[in-house]
Amino acid sequence: MSETPHASGKKKHRKADSDIDPEFQIAPMIDILLVLLVFFMSISSTEVLQANKEVNLPIAKDAKEAKDTKEGQVIINVTFTPINNTTAIDVDQKKYASPSELMTLLKNKVSGNPLVRVKIRADKEVKYEYMRQLLEAIGLAGVGNVTFSVVDKEANGGKSS
Numbered sequence: 739m740s741e742t743p744h745a746s747g748k749k750k751h752r753k754a755d756s757d758i759d760p761e762f763q764i765a766p767m768i769d770i771l772l773v774l775l776v777f778f779m780s781i782s783s784t785e786v787l788q789a790n791k792e793v794n795l796p797i798a799k800d801a802k803e804a805k806d807t808k809e810g811q812v813i814i815n816v817t818f819t820p821i822n823n824t825t826a827i828d829v830d831q832k833k834y835a836s837p838s839e840l841m842t843l844l845k846n847k848v849s850g851n852p853l854v855r856v857k858i859r860a861d862k863e864v865k866y867e868y869m870r871q872l873l874e875a876i877g878l879a880g881v882g883n884v885t886f887s888v889v890d891k892e893a894n895g896g897k898s899s
Contacts, residue, residue: 798888812855813857814840816860837874857885
């Protein structure tokens with residue numbers, strides 16, 4: 739016995755029922771949200787890691803909020819230890835003994851991006867002469883955009899600029 743195909747020779751296709759709503763797939767949505775969460779955490783953590791809690795920022799009530807730029811930024815933390823009257827520089831969790839040691843790092847940053855900005859977070863007890871040496875080294879490295887981080891109140895709740 740042999741089976742004979744349908745007279746028309748075509749397969750019968752089922753039509754989709756138009757009354758049924760498509761199901762919402764939650765697993766891909768969770769995957770996307772987790773990727774976004776990791777992305778934003780990694781971006782924000784680099785800025786947080788560069789902030790140094792040992793720096794007691796100066797007060798400037800009339801300070802203006804710094805504009806965020808798309809260009810690169812180098813954060814320089816300048817700490818002061820009153821016990822032995824020493825000043826130290828910290829950039830990207832690396833210690834520098836003097837401002838002149840920063841010139842190589844800054845020249846490399848400027849060669850990679852001429853619009854790089856230096857943000858100085860200096861303790862309010864740092865001596866003027868040390869800050870002058872630091873600014874001179876930054877200028878000799880070719881950096882033209884320098885900002886200072888300050889707070890507008892003495893308390894910890896002060897806004898930093």
